[in-house]
Amino acid sequence: MNRDQIWPVIHAQRGAVAALLETLSDEEWHRPSLCEGWTVRDVAAHLTLQEVGFGGALGMLLRWRGSLDRTIQHAACRRAAALSTGQIVAGVRGTPDARRHNFGVTHLETLTDILVHGQDIAVPLGRDLHTPAEAAAVATTRTLTMRLPPPLPSAKRLAGFRLVATDTAWAHGEGPEVRAPMAALLLLACGRLTALPQLSGAGAAELTGRLSAGARHNG
Template structure:
C-alpha cells in the first residue's frame, strides 16, 4: 500500500484521539512480533514467493513494512518532495532502502522496528491496518495461518469500512452489507457478504482471493471490485 498525500486533518490532535492512538500501538507491536516469528525459518525460495501485493515478493512486502515504521512526517514529506509527489516512487525508494543485502538482513531490519512508534502522517489505526493486511499478503501465499485476536481485526475492519485514506475500502463496499461470522463487525446495507472478519478486511482492501472465504449475494460484486481503485 502506498502512503497518500496528507489529508486536511489538523496536525494538533485532540487529547482523546491521542489516547486512542496510544492504545493501538501495543497491538501493532504484538502483530509485528508475531509476523517476525512466523518468518524466522523461511528458505530463500520462500522469501522470493510472490505476495498478494502485485509485483512484490514476500521479502519486499516485509521491507515495505519496515520502511513505513521508519518514516516520520518530516522524512516522509522530504521523500515525497524528492520524488516530485510521485507517491508510488516514494514507496519504491523507501522499500529499496530497507531491503538489505539478503533475506536475513531484511528480517533483522524488520525486527528492529517491532517496538517503533514512528509513522508517516497517518493515524495509528492505519498503521495497524497496514500491519494486518500486509501480514496476510505475506502469510497467505506461504500457507501460514495466524490467529488474529478478534478485537484487533474488528478494530481494523471498523476503520476500513469508513475510510479510503490509505487504500480504497469504503468505496469498494458501497451498497453491500458486510457481516462477520466470528465477531461483532457489521456495516452497510444491501446484498450480504458474510465470513471471517479477516477475510472481510482483506476483501475490503482489494484482495480477491479472500472472497473464496466469503458467502452471500454480495460476494461476487465485491470480488469484481477487488483490484480496482
C-alpha cells in the first residue's frame, strides 16, 4: 500500500472508531482499555491528538513526566478531562481527507495508532471493530522494522520467529513458525498480549512463554 492508499484507510478507521464510541455508555467510557493505566476515554482522547504539529509537541514536552510514554499518557488524560464526550468523538472522526500527522512521525505511525488504539478500546468492551488485514500488514512491517522512532520493546521480543499471517499474504522473520490473523500479529508487535490465544504453529508455545515472561518481568 502506498501513501495515497493508506490515508483513506486511516480516515475510514477513524470513522469506525468514532461510530463505536457513539454507542458507549458512560460506564464503558471509564472502563480500562488494553493500555495499562489508560481508560477507554483516555485512549479516545489520545486519538484526537493525531495531528499535533511542532508547537503542540513542544507544549507536551514542556510538561515532561520523566519518559515519553508517561508524557503522552499525561497529555491524553488532560485532554480526556478537558473535552466533552461529543468533542472527543468529533476529534477522533477528524476532518475527511485531512493528511496531517504528528510532528516527528510518518503516516505509517498514524495508521498504526488508529488500528491498534481502536482495538485497545473495542477488545476489552467485547465490541467487534474490523481491522483490514492489508493495512495491518503494512503497520506490522513498519513496527517490526522501524529505527526512528526507536522500535518498541515488544517488537524486539518477536525476533527469532517466523511470523505468518493466516488471512493475507504476509510473513516476517526467521525461526520457528508462528501463525495468526494479521490483526493479532499487529497487536502482539505492539505489546497487546490479549492476542496470544490466536497463535498457532511450531513456535506458538515458545513465543507465548517468552512474551508472558516479559510481561511478568515488566510488571
